[in-house]
Amino acid sequence: HARRGPRAIAAGRLQGPGLPGASFFPGAGSVALIRGGQVDLSILGAMQVSAQGDIANWMVPGAMVKGMGGAMDLVASAKRLIVTMEHVTKKGGKKILNACDLPLTGVQCVDRIITDYCVLDVTENGLKLIEVAPGVTVDEVQAMTEPRLLVADDVKEITV
Numbered sequence: 247h248a249r250r251g252p253r254a255i256a257a258g259r260l261q262g263p264g265l266p267g268a269s270f271f272p273g274a275g276s277v278a279l280i281r282g283g284q285v286d287l288s289i290l291g292a293m294q295v296s297a298q299g300d301i302a303n304w305m306v307p308g309a310m311v312k313g314m315g316g317a318m319d320l321v322a323s324a325k326r327l328i329v330t331m332e333h334v335t336k337k338g339g340k341k342i343l344n345a346c347d348l349p350l351t352g353v354q355c356v357d358r359i360i361t362d363y364c365v366l367d368v369t370e371n372g373l374k375l376i377e378v379a380p381g382v383t384v385d386e387v388q389a390m391t392e393p394r395l396l397v398a399d400d401v402k403e404i405t406v
Contacts, residue, residue: 286326287324289329290303292331293341294343295356296342297373297393300350301321301327304351317352318351322352322355328356332361333387333390340392342373356368365377365404376401376402
């Protein structure tokens with residue numbers, strides 16, 4: 247097998263080819279953009295999110311950690327933060343909590359949570375349910391979520 251040339255390496259140390267339309271720049275450039283407040287929107291995964299919009303996404307105590315990466319810079323600098331995550335753990339435990347019990351990445355920085363079951367907005371009054379996945383009820387979402395949810399008057403079904 248002949249080597250096909252250099253491959254891009256993402257922040258998570260994953261290798262992959264560039265797709266049409268992709269652009270590349272040095273890591274120092276991305277840090278300058280982030281820390282300079284030039285990022286309007288950041289979309290991150292999370293292990294936990296609290297009712298106040300706190301995010302925990304960088305480590306589980308006792309687990310091997312490669313490093314915190316740039317997530318702390320992103321949550322501190324992005325003008326808007328959306329979290330995408332599975333709603334519950336593999337064992338069915340809640341990941342949207344009154345207060346995170348994992349080390350925090352950022353405090354009161356999440357604007358929206360998108361899970362496999364719903365879309366929640368973080369508001370001053372608490373988490374507001376605005377959309378549910380097809381076939382999922384408001385009661386089912388509440389049962390999987392620790393904080394008491396505010397429910398929008400016009401909860402929509404997520405469309406793809």
